[in-house]
Amino acid sequence: MTKSLLIAWQTANKLALVIGGGSVAYSRVRKLLDAEARVRVVSPTLEKELSDLETEIEYVARKFVDSDLDDEISMVLVAIDDHQESSRIYKLCKERGVPVNVADVPEECDFYFGANYDDGPLQVLVSTNGESPGMASYLGKYIASHLPPHVRETIEMFGEMRRRLRSRFPGPEHSKFRMRLMKKLTQEYRESDPSTVDIDGVLDKYTTESLNEQHPTRP
């Protein structure tokens, strides 16, 4: 077992190529659409689940041809039963430097998927590095049901707080002040019920305090 680098790939508006039309292809498409990618599916046929998504994807109703890689493709996901053809597509992708994932063939993957939990801005990935996909899936659900209360709203509150702080103290010269203050406010309010927090009131109080600490002789 080798370990991985877990990252949040920015796929918004990037073109992802999915080869295959079955249930594995569907699960790839679902993740890609959630990540705001543009999805092109190449497959002679689509199973029901996928054809229900046809308005959200670009569907090319035929087998993969090499020139499918001529476009600016950010990643290729292979989900067909033909192992030889999968392997051939994998090699083509490597030649062109396009990141590729061949379902069920770890040695032909630049990256793996895992179990996901998503709630607004919060995204969690659980990987067992291939040791136990079943446990990954179980832990994804386990974590989802053991998160602190109103976690999504709390994250959104801090996002909003940071935006308002930035509009009060814009510019890179205040960057360290903003970071220090947000760190303090996160520690202070991360377990509060966000519906009870008056964002502007908090900022009024703490920015004054912080500025006084920085300039203790200020009137």
Next chain:
Amino acid sequence: MTKSLLIAWQTANKLALVIGGGSVAYSRVRKLLDAEARVRVVSPTLEKELSDLETEIEYVARKFVDSDLDDEISMVLVAIDDHQESSRIYKLCKERGVPVNVADVPEECDFYFGANYDDGPLQVLVSTNGESPGMASYLGKYIASHLPPHVRETIEMFGEMRRRLRSRFPGPEHSKFRMRLMKKLTQEYRESDPSTVDIDGVLDKYTTESLNEQHPTRP
């Protein structure tokens, strides 16, 4: 806020280029080494933390030059204070199709990092898509302290179970049987104390049962 595709990037033995020698560069290097990447750091100087890792990295003691990208680089992490130079390196990477992350400049990142929890084969990533890095970090620790008991050992047990099952029923013709059985065994044993589970005993029992179900008329 745009959403991301969370993935487990296979960086083992791949070359990652880190530009910078401060604390942000250090945190990047730490993650990369944990993910078994080969790490090259380019920076005129190294802060203490990083220079303590000098035996584990390849250190190039000078500023970045364009030809640093001529090698087969799998990703570039920029962590220097010079915004103009960062932006220039970002553009060079884009021209060459190399994934790049410029610290603190979301619009110059193909991917983000988040808060990580790692324990053997288990890896968890928490991202708030930039809304609240403080909450991501808090949730990483929160999740770590709310996982089910002996989760690492349980994952390792299922990994071992799958390997033994594969050696009993090798070959792609048994792939669906193995997957179906591992799914059943995961549901059955995921909450057991792994130190009490006799892997071979479990496999003896369930493979016989499953084969009988498949061929109910078998003697």
